[in-house]
Amino acid sequence: MGLRAVKPWIFLLPALVIYMTVILVPSLYTLYLSFFSWNGIAPTKTFVSLHNYIDLFMKDTVFPRALKNNLLWMIGSLIVTLGLGLSLALLLNKKLKGRTLLRGIFYFPYILSGVVVATVWAWMYNPTQGFVNKVLESAGLESWTHAWLAEPKIALYAVFVAGVWQGVGQPMVLFLAGLSTLPQDPYEAAIIDGANPFQSFWYITIPLLQETFVIVIATTMIASMKVYDIIIAMTGGGPAESTQVLSSWMYYQTFKFANIGIGSAISWMLVFIVMIVIVPYVYYTTKKSHL
Amino acid sequence: MSGAIRYVVLIVLSVLFVIPLVFIAFTAVKSNADLMNHPFYTLPKQLHWDNFLKAWKQGRMDMYMKNTVLISVIKVPLGILIEALAAFALTRLHFKWSEPLFTLFLVGMMIPMQATLVPLNILLNKTHLVSTYPGIILIYIGFGIPFGILILRGFFRTIPKELDEAALIDGCGDIGKFLRVIIPLSMPAIATLVIFDFMATWNEFLLAQIFITKDTMKTITTGLMAFRGQFTTDYTLLNAAVLISIVPIFIVYLTFQKYFVNGMAGSVKG
DSSP: OOOHHHHHHHHHHHHHHHHHIIIIIHHHHHHTTTTEEOOOSEEEEEETHHHHHHHHHHHSSSHHHHHHHHHHHHHHIIIIIIHHHHHHHHHHHHHHTHHHHHHHHHGGGSOOOHHHHHHHHHHHHHHTTTTTHHHHHHHHHHGGGGTTTTTTTOOOOOOOHHHHHHHHHHHHHHHHHHHOOOHHHHHHHHHTTTTOHHHIIIIIIIHHHHHHHHHHHHHHHHHHHOOOHHHHTTTTTTTTTTTTOOHHHHHHIIIIIOHHHHHHHHHHHHHHHHHHHHHHHHHHHHHHHOO | OHHHHHHHHHHHHHHHHHHHHHHHHHHTTTHHHHHHHHHHSSSSSSSOOOHHHHHHHHHOOOHHHHHHHHHHHHHHHHHHHHHHHHHHHHHHHHTTHHHHHHHHHHHHHOOOOOGOOOOOOOOHHTTTTSSHHHHHHHHHHHHHHHHHHHHOOOOOOOOTTTTHHHHHHHHOOOHHIIIIIIHOOOOOOHHHHHHHHHHHHOOOOOHHHHHHHHHHGGOOHHHHHHHHHHHHTOOHHHHHHHHHHHHHHHHHHHHHIIIIIHHHHHHHOO
């Protein structure tokens, strides 16, 4: 091989080596581990073929709930976070005073870490001194107060509200970017044809925003499957495992209960689910860019 | 929708969004007695700035902040340099493996961090890199590579090839081409990447939680968790710590707001 043939490899070497060491090889090794029963310390691992995966559905009582919570989070995000993000984008998509400030306010929580958001909202939800219960008490609605994060039936929804607060800026900004590229002609034509604003929105804006919708829906779905920080930092998966999601349950199984095989199987379930979203998304975007 | 209604809706929503931040700011400057004895919406009787000092020193926010700054300051430029070198090879050094290698790097975006934790833990334990700067920086750089290459490759491709030829005529080798043509012209993309990378590093929690076990090495996110464990019911102090951890990112945000809002939209669209 001449220098010319070797040179690209020299430029690629650091990235390739680190990438293989940190992501590629470890993830494949995790897949391998998911076929074994192992406590992480013992010198021998017992091969169990697909039993870790089967056990997740048949024996593990928390895993199905964690999966369900991820799906609930995803549906909630697609409706509430995405809907609110789109509404804010539509409201802000006009020349108006204070637009930059308002946009900044809605986007700001998105740059905070999950731990900060969780700490802020844990304080908001504090049963005795938190803002939420205090306001309800002041309004004479004592019966509506709750120990928001300590009641298994409502904890997930309480955490989700914090997630919406944190996450709404992302779709808002993407929709604003999409809206700013829309042509004006179809709207003028629609007004001439006597369309009302709702009809223009439904028949013109939504179809023209198709590409943005695909991006926002795909990123929202992927983020919902990976949700972790805010759960761990707000409830730690409790009370009574009611707020466990796949990633937090993977953490408990692996690092708290030393079920390395089970934990690895959960993480690969996560890989498969994320692929279900990403593969069609990549297919769509590459098809678009080749047109 | 008429202008007035639009404003009312927006203002009501923005007030709702600001409430949590105002609430922590109010709590952070109160004394514990004030917090207990007066309604939550009252202004602090006396401003207790010493809460911040206490959180900073006794709560060890100073240490967590120092660790995070150190990690970010090394990780961000080093990571981008490594990504830029790779993106340069993929776009500029006529090379038949460009496409398959790029795809290989993209696969990394599909893999959740969870799927790498156990092997990485074994690796770090064997190399004695748990709770060290090199260990966590190596892992952070690794996870930054797929996105960094995606963005930089996309941008490098838009730089006209004629400039390469001009550089060649001027006697630049490939390194010269990289340093004097591609990098200077890519500053907008690099600036966006620096900001995102800084933010991602500053906010990272999962990897820091697993690979930094020593308290003196903790970063701002894992440090805040440790702080919460230690000062469970000292709400004024806890909220002061939260504000301290927000300040740097808030300053970065205010300074580079344009990059955040526009860069975000641009980069996700790729």
